[in-house]
Amino acid sequence: MKMLNPNIDIDTFFSNLRKGTEKILVLDYDGTIAPFKVERDKAFPDKKIVDLLKKIVKSRDCTVAIVSGRKAKEIARLLPDLNNRIEIWGSHGWEHIELDGSYSNSRPAPEVLKAIEDAAKKVNGYSLKGRIERKDASIAIHTRGLEKKEQKEIKDKVVPEWKDIASAEGMSLVRFNGGYELRDKSINKGSVIREIIEKSGKNGIICYIGDDSTDEDAFAELKDRGLSILISYEDPISSNADVKFDSMDELIDFLKRWSRACGGER
Numbered sequence: 001m002k003m004l005n006p007n008i009d010i011d012t013f014f015s016n017l018r019k020g021t022e023k024i025l026v027l028d029y030d031g032t033i034a035p036f037k038v039e040r041d042k043a044f045p046d047k048k049i050v051d052l053l054k055k056i057v058k059s060r061d062c063t064v065a066i067v068s069g070r071k072a073k074e075i076a077r078l079l080p081d082l083n084n085r086i087e088i089w090g091s092h093g094w095e096h097i098e099l100d101g102s103y104s105n106s107r108p109a110p111e112v113l114k115a116i117e118d119a120a121k122k123v124n125g126y127s128l129k130g131r132i133e134r135k136d137a138s139i140a141i142h143t144r145g146l147e148k149k150e151q152k153e154i155k156d157k158v159v160p161e162w163k164d165i166a167s168a169e170g171m172s173l174v175r176f177n178g179g180y181e182l183r184d185k186s187i188n189k190g191s192v193i194r195e196i197i198e199k200s201g202k203n204g205i206i207c208y209i210g211d212d213s214t215d216e217d218a219f220a221e222l223k224d225r226g227l228s229i230l231i232s233y234e235d236p237i238s239s240n241a242d243v244k245f246d247s248m249d250e251l252i253d254f255l256k257r258w259s260r261a262c263g264g265e266r
Contacts, residue, residue, distance in 0.1 A: 005242035020205040029068040031211035038145035052255040059262035093192040108137040138183030190217030
């Protein structure tokens with residue numbers, strides 16, 4: 001564990017958490033609770049983490065949410081044991097599955113949808129079957145598992161064209177762990193944290209855990225309002241996170257402490 005924010009003390013955080021009446025744990029999916037996989041439909045989370053989350057959600061004063069770039073229903077499929085026990089925010093916040101299973105989503109402006117269509121046309125002619133992911137407000141290329149030559153071709157040819165689209169339409173082109181994503185930036189993981197903070201009010205004690213650049217909006221939104229944790233096997237050049245974990249074992253130990261800090265069962 002490495003402290004990135006000198007004003008944060010983990011023991012003090014857990015002392016406050018035990019006293020809190022509304023404990024909210026928010027986690028990213030890929031690279032955080034589940035390992036990266038070339039076959040993304042097989043990226044299931046570590047069983048120890050699922051078991052801990054199942055225990056945490058039984059508490060009457062603990063809420064768990066997953067916030068992912070994946071589609072919300074895809075996350076639900078990968079976490080069958082937690083369906084209707086956690087909130088799921090998909091597509092970086094554009095989709096939402098409530099605790100009762102109800103689904104809602106936001107729609108981007110027509111010009112954004114056209115930009116996504118234009119971006120899709122830019123990758124025609126490349127052997128990227130199964131690697132292009134279309135979502136409500138974004139399009140992503142997954143490069144994990146590609147040969148270095150193919151990755152370089154995408155970086156040198158497709159990425160500059162997507163950058164031009166992003167600049168013209170006020171979108172963002174993000175390099176994430178395992179690919180590139182062109183997306184509408186009006187809603188992001190920070191937007192989700194802002195909504196969670198507003199709903200929880202002054203009593204909510206919130207922690208967000210993520211692993212890459214797409215989580216930085218959430219880390220920034222939680223600054224001086226909760227605890228943010230970056231999972232990374234390298235020292236980040238810069239991050240808005242308060243703490244860095246560099247192993248799955250550190251995450252599991254943290255979740256065990258969170259579970260112990262929770263109250264009785266619902």
